[in-house]
Amino acid sequence: xxxxxxxxxxxxxxxxxxxxxxxxxxxxxxxxxxxxxxxxxxxxxxxxxxxxxxxxxxxxxxxxxxxxxxxxxxxxxxxxxxxxxxxxxxxxxxxxxxxxxxxxxxxxxxxxxxxxxxxxxxxxxxxxxxxxxxxxxxxxxxxxxxxxxxxxxxxxxxxxxxxxxxxxxxxxxxxxxxxxxxxxxxxxxxxxxxxxxxxxxxxxxxxxxxxxxxxxxxxxxxxxxxxxxxxxxxxxxxxxxxxxxxxxxxxxxxxxxxxxxxxxxxxxxxxxxxxxxxxxxxxxxxxxxxxxxxxxxxxxxxxxxxxxxxxxxxxxxxxxxxxxxxxxxxxxxxxxxxxxxxxxxxxxxxxxxxxxxxxxxxxxxxxxxxxxxxxxxxxxxxxxxxxxxxxxxxxxxxxxxxxxxxxxxxxxxxx
Amino acid sequence: xxxxxxxxxxxxxxxxxxxxxxxxxxxxxxxxxxxxxxxxxxxxxxxxxxxxxxxxxxxxxxxxxxxxxxxxxxxxxxxxxxxxxxxxxxxxxxxxxxxxxxxxxxxxxxxxxxxxxxxxxxxxxxxxxxxxxxxxxxxxxxxxxxxxxxxxxxxxxxxxxxxxxxxx
Numbered sequence: 001x002x003x004x005x006x007x008x009x010x011x012x013x014x015x016x017x018x019x020x021x022x023x024x025x026x027x028x029x030x031x032x033x034x035x036x037x038x039x040x041x042x043x044x045x046x047x048x049x050x051x052x053x054x055x056x057x058x059x060x061x062x063x064x065x066x067x068x069x070x071x072x073x074x075x076x077x078x079x080x081x082x083x084x085x086x087x088x089x090x091x092x093x094x095x096x097x098x099x100x101x102x103x104x105x106x107x108x109x110x111x112x113x114x115x116x117x118x119x120x121x122x123x124x125x126x127x128x129x130x131x132x133x134x135x136x137x138x139x140x141x142x143x144x145x146x147x148x149x150x151x152x153x154x155x156x157x158x159x160x161x162x163x164x165x166x167x168x169x170x171x172x173x174x175x176x177x178x179x180x181x182x183x184x185x186x187x188x189x190x191x192x193x194x195x196x197x198x199x200x201x202x203x204x205x206x207x208x209x210x211x212x213x214x215x216x217x218x219x220x221x222x223x224x225x226x227x228x229x230x231x232x233x234x235x236x237x238x239x240x241x242x243x244x245x246x247x248x249x250x251x252x253x254x255x256x257x258x259x260x261x262x263x264x265x266x267x268x269x270x271x272x273x274x275x276x277x278x279x280x281x282x283x284x285x286x287x288x289x290x291x292x293x294x295x296x297x298x299x300x301x302x303x304x305x306x307x308x309x310x311x312x313x314x315x316x317x318x319x320x321x322x323x324x325x326x327x328x329x330x331x332x333x334x335x336x337x338x339x340x341x342x343x344x345x346x347x348x349x350x351x352x353x354x355x356x357x358x359x360x361x362x363x364x365x366x367x368x369x370x371x372x373x374x375x376x377x378x379x380x381x382x383x384x385x386x387x388x389x390x391x392x393x394x395x396x397x398x399x400x401x402x403x404x405x406x407x408x409x410x411x412x413x414x415x
Numbered sequence: 416x417x418x419x420x421x422x423x424x425x426x427x428x429x430x431x432x433x434x435x436x437x438x439x440x441x442x443x444x445x446x447x448x449x450x451x452x453x454x455x456x457x458x459x460x461x462x463x464x465x466x467x468x469x470x471x472x473x474x475x476x477x478x479x480x481x482x483x484x485x486x487x488x489x490x491x492x493x494x495x496x497x498x499x500x501x502x503x504x505x506x507x508x509x510x511x512x513x514x515x516x517x518x519x520x521x522x523x524x525x526x527x528x529x530x531x532x533x534x535x536x537x538x539x540x541x542x543x544x545x546x547x548x549x550x551x552x553x554x555x556x557x558x559x560x561x562x563x564x565x566x567x568x569x570x571x572x573x574x575x576x577x578x579x580x581x582x583x
Binding site: 351352353354357358361369370374377383384412413 | 418419422423428454456457458478479480481482558561564
């Protein structure tokens with residue numbers, strides 16, 4: 001649920017992102033790689049700068065003024081993040097280093113105490129490596145089975161055999177939105193199916209929370225992970241949200257300061273949730289920055305953010321097809337309402353590295369490679385794709401620049 | 416500023432469009448060596464035959480970007496008929512060219528590089544003479560991300576030759 005519908009996203013938004021004022025190779029920068037990392041608005045940069053200039057001190061336990069202020073700012077950010085995803089309690093927000101660490105926490109802590117040789121979990125063929133490799137590592141130690149939901153030719157989950165795959169499984173872990181295809185997966189339906197089968201649902205929402213109004217209750221998730229730097233916040237801070245009873249029952253992840261109530265020569269007593277999972281000095285300035293990012297996005301209104309991206313994705317699909325016709329193939333769902341603003345495409349037979357290199361000369365930033373989703377690449381029958389991804393600060397001129405710069409690729413590599 | 420013409424020299428595009436010695440030899444008797452670029456998933460598969468110390472034939476398989484494919488194609492043309500020692504010398508020269516720091520070519524050597532003509536004719540050191548057409552890849556150094564593409568095939572060949580030497 002978004003906190004209030006802001007005005008429509010317009011050109012004023014771009015001006016709030018200082019980096020987008022710069023040029024690259026003599027051209028104004030055209031940043032189309034927000035699925036990898038978003039740019040940061042002045043509000044976030046200022047919040048972090050102010051924190052370091054006026055508040056900086058270690059959090060918790062300090063009796064002096066600025067230590068209390070640092071703690072208050074960090075805990076305010078926790079409350080902001082909880083509100084942003086409609087979590088029942090701020091105590092259910094665990095700060096991590098990124099979404100990858102958050103997923104490793106779920107695997108190591110929940111998986112490590114709940115999965116054994118007789119068990120199974122279910123993943124999908126469109127997962128990011130962050131939602132694959134932690135399970136591979138754990139499975140090698142504990143011997144449980146990993147099952148895979150396949151994808152259809154148009155890049156959606158093939159749920160034909162869902163009930164059979166979930167039968168006897170303890171967890172379904174799935175991305176809410178593919179970082180390669182932009183596919184939006186039917187999370188509430190998957191939650192219901194998982195729960196009917198007695199399994200929990202873990203959601204990789206790294207590409208979802210930054211772009212759509214998010215309500216963990218409506219999604220039906222038991223665990224959800226996402227990262228700050230893809231949602232206008234800084235790098236170095238990610239989030240695990242989970243239902244309190246799950247967090248309460250889970251053992252600590254990392255050990256050290258902050259995560260204990262008491263330590264003796266014989267052992268330790270863990271702290272309460274969420275501090276049990278936040279060993280050591282946290283990335284305080286980054287957490288403060290993430291809080292500012294959340295408030296910034298709330299100011300825009302997440303309904304408006306989503307509407308802007310649906311509109312721009314439709315414009316991009318039309319423009320690229322109109323200009324380049326059969327030379328270009330965009331992977332994933334063709335209907336903008338069923339996808340996010342992530343456009344992975346193939347242009348003629350030109351390798352993605354070469355495409356991105358040529359586009360860079362026009363200041364157009366896109367990503368080339370396997371996007372940390374090699375099982376998906378194998379399903380698509382490619383080794384790599386070129387990916388353009390959109391966010392609040394992009395507009396139709398960015399799409400036009402991409403479409404025009406692709407002409408240069410055709411000119412250089414045309415046979 | 417490095418321009419695309421520094422990277423995509425005509426001779427490189429020619430090798431990309433018309434790769435030399437493309438394919439695969441039957442193993443055995445041929446030996447096989449593979450190279451991966453984990454960053455982009457590119458893969459080169461080399462199969463080569465030896466007569467004593469001489470590489471008598473070599474084929475390039477796999478897939479990748481224009482730089483990795485062209486570099487492997489040019490390498491195949493350069494090494495067939497050469498001895499292991501000659502190939503190791505050539506590999507050292509090529510990798511030395513790839514490891515020149517970007518700034519160091521901004522001075523003396525850059526005039527030759529900035530010229531539109533292929534061949535990088537201004538350089539007169541021994542390595543450059545022996546590298547021949549491979550000189551065209553010198554511009555890759557201005558695009559550090561792509562150096563791994565240019566060296567992919569060379570690293571695979573070095574590994575393959577090392578293994579065949581150990582196998583004797």
